[in-house]
Amino acid sequence: MSRLILILGDQLTPDIAALKEADKATDTIVMAEVADEATYVRHHPKKIALIFAAMRKFAARLRGDGWDVRYTELDDTANSGSIPGELLRRAEETGATEVLATEPGEWRLIQALHDAPLKVIQLEDTRFVASHKEFDDWARGRKALRMEYFYREMRRKTGLLMAGxxxxxxxxxxxxxxxxxxxxSVDYGGPMQFTPDATTEAVLDLVEARFGNSFGNLRPFHYATDAEEARRQLTHWIKHALPKFGDFQDAMLDGNRFLYHSVISPYIHLGLLDPLEVCQAAEEAWREGAAPLNAVEGFIRQIIGWREYVRGIYYREGPGYTRRNALNHQRKLPDFYWTADTDMRCVAKTVEQTRDEAYAHHIQRLMVTGNFALLAGIDPSEVHEWYLAVYLDAFEWVEAPNVIGMSQFADGGVIASKPYVSSGSYIDRMSDHCGHCAYSVKAKTGKNACPFNLLYWNFLIRHRERFSKNPRMGQMYATWDRMKDDRKETVLREAEAFLDRMGKGERV
Structure with a gap:
């Protein structure tokens, strides 16, 4: 019996679950660049180009291995525009009545495959350390699902960085x-840059023609687009940057966009790099004395700890997770998230970097753009959609828990024990942005006061009933209560005036 084997753009792994169950002699692989997937949010052109180029190269690799691959390019005249549509078209061509698919990383597409007028068998994605069942078994009965304790279980299971x-x-x-x-100063030149080959150049031309007006600069494009290039970047980073990664992983610099970060998360999420092999390579550097334990542990925790944890949360919490809004925040996302047209230096530099690179590291996302959105009361669904659109590594299973849960506290505390909010002092401590800013991070009130300072207190007072009894936030409220009444009034008045100007579209 002939079957169709669906391979999605973030499933570019030779032993992906659906391929492992396939028969090369009788089954047909289906891969497709479709408008539905390219446009359901305003994806950054670099993100679309990376996925399409990697897909085309992976399809060529499968053909070279002897598979029958039916590949649909975006500008094919027969392109139906959707994954279910392409499955139906290929089923008519081949006579197949059954589809094997690896479970997608988004509830929207899971449902679309479930509703398709074909028999679609969705197999769990086995590229993760923890299965759905293992995560659910760990979570069952716990009052709080804290990543740290789950991470320890993953360390025990994998044996990574363990001594017995x-x-x-x-x-x-x-x-x-x-x-x-x-x-x-930073003595690392950043991630390797790869010159686009003919396949990638063809994709860049296509994306430029179809998505040239989307947010983000397509060119220059230097990302890896196949497994070999991705492995070269990993090796380069481990040798030249891993030793200092731990120390400075939370730091931000005006003139350096990458510092010591690996920038390999897109390659892991697409399937070009195996997460366990990545961790083992970092561990080996430590065992050989080439990298300190704090750097290697911090890196491995991001992969087998945080990455695995947020995946478990996403599937456990269900399809409605992205619509949660526990704090009832309703403001619209400001235009400067797309234009960088703001006097807040940290926000402008992060948005500029995002526009140019489709990349920003975790502190830029959490404590700059995410922190501001939370302090300002932006609708978390709009914040979620922005993050999903603009970053290379943003796939909903990993992006949504990071934004809805960790960044915006919109899930009411499923992930975070308290909201991740801070005044400008944190950004000043971890970056050099404030020294170049039009606002003064030292000013708590007045015309030049850092908006993060004003909005920090505005947020806390707005949500005092919810958070005042949180043991991790009590000191903040005690500090507020010691302030003089006239200062309190000034802070809240100036914060509301700032939000009013922002809401009217004035430059802030």
Whole structure:
């Protein structure tokens, strides 16, 4: 019996679940660049180009291995525009009545495959350390689903950085050592840059023609588009940047967009790099004395800890997760998230970088653009859609928990024990942005006061009933209560005036 084997753009792994169950002699692989997937949010052109180029190269690899691959390019005249439509078209061509698919990383597409007028068998994606069942078994009965405890289970399961039953070095977590402020200089030139080959150039021309008006600069394009290039970037980063990654992973610099970050998350999410192999390579660097434990542990925690954890949350919480709004925030996303037209230096630099690179590291996302959106009361669904659109590594299973849960506290505390809010002092401590800003981070009130300072207190007072009894936030409210009444009034009045100007579209 002939079957169709669906391979999606983030499933570019030779042993993906659907391929492992396929028969090369009788089954047909279906891959498709379709408008539905390219336009359901305003994806950054670099993101579309990366996925399409990697898909085309993976399809060529499968053909070289002897598979029958039916590949639909975006500008094919027969392109139906959707994944279910392409499955139906290929079923008519081949006579297949059954589809094997690896479970997509988005509820929207899971439902679309479920509703397709074909028998579609969705197999769980086995590229993760924890299965759905394992995560649910761990979560069942717990009052709080904290990543740290789940991470320890993943360490035990994989054996990574373990000394028998104990963690290497005697501690599970070295995050305390990984919070150094921005260095004066960075002796790493950033991720490897790859010159586009003919396949990638053809994709760039296509994307430029179809999505040239979308947010983000398509060219220059230097990202890896196949497994070999992705492995070269990993090796390059481990040798040249991993040793200092831990120390400065939270730092931000006006003139350096990458610092010591690996920028390999897009390659892991697409399937070009195996997450366990990545972790093992980093661990080997530590065992050989080429990288310190705090750097390697912090990196591995991001992959087998945080990445695995948010995936578990996404599937456990269900299709309605992205619509949650526990704090009832209703303001529209400001235009400067698309234009960078703001006097807030940290926000402008992060948006500019996002526009140019389709990349920003986790602190830029959490404590700059995410922090501002939370303080300002932006509708979390709009914040979620922005993050999903603009970043190379944004696939809903990983993006939504990071934004809805961690960044915006819109899930009411499923992920975070408190909202991740801060005044301008945190950004000043971890970056050099404030020294070049039109606002003064030292000013708490007045015309030049940093908006983060004003909005911080405005947020806390707006949500005092919810958070005042949170043991991690009590000191903040105690500080507010010690302020003089006239200062309190000034802070809240100036915060509301700022939000009013922002809401009217004035430059802020």
């Amino acid at each position: 039953t104990d963690p290497a070095g005697g501690k599970w977590n070295y995050d305390h050592d990984n919070r150094k402020p921005a260095p004066d």
